[in-house]
Amino acid sequence: MLNIAKIKNGIVIDHIKAGQGIRIFNWLGLGKAPYNVAFVVNASSKHMELKDIIKIDNTIAINYELLGLIDPDITINIIENEIITEKIKLQLPQRVEDIILCKNPRCVTSTETYVPHIFHLEDPALGTYRCEYCDEIRSAGDFR
Structure with a gap:
């Protein structure tokens, strides 16, 4: 079982279709980020069978419209003091x-x-x- 530590303040991009996470990871430039980033590929999921997850131990600006175009089923979790304070469910923009x-x-x-x-x-x-x-x-x- 893979275990990744909690993040104190940051963003978790969850429910990414398996295989699409790398596209988001690269688009956000997370490979050169000066803070901790966890990128999980093909994680087990009750609802999706397999999914990708990106955990960012920092708050960054994200274009939700573009992220919704990449994968409209993504959920964004905003973390403050190790607690989810907001859940944003993406969709295709109108x-x-x-x-x-x-x-x-x-x-x-x-x-x-x-x-x-x-x-x-x-x-x-x-x-x-x-x-x-x-x-x-x-x-x-x-x-x-």
Whole structure:
């Protein structure tokens, strides 16, 4: 049995789909963090069979929209004095700006670089988004 010490103040990113944790770990730049970070791969889970977990012994700013695009089933636990003070359940955001890029060459975002790339959730079950300007459909996994 793997045993990782409690963190005093920080963040636990839990219920990550097995195999997706490395993507989040790298996106957050945790490999070069000057504080303790535990990255658990393929942990047993009652609800998911297997999951990844990231424990960060520090409070850091996290873009929850982008994290929700990576895996909308993630739970964020905020830890203060070794106690969970807040649980944040992520989901696919309804609207994202400058996270997913439109690839349609006829879209205004292709020619006018100052126009933000805005997408709206089209189908939550499929994780697809629709461009606000040209109606191009993109997957939640197509973010920059």
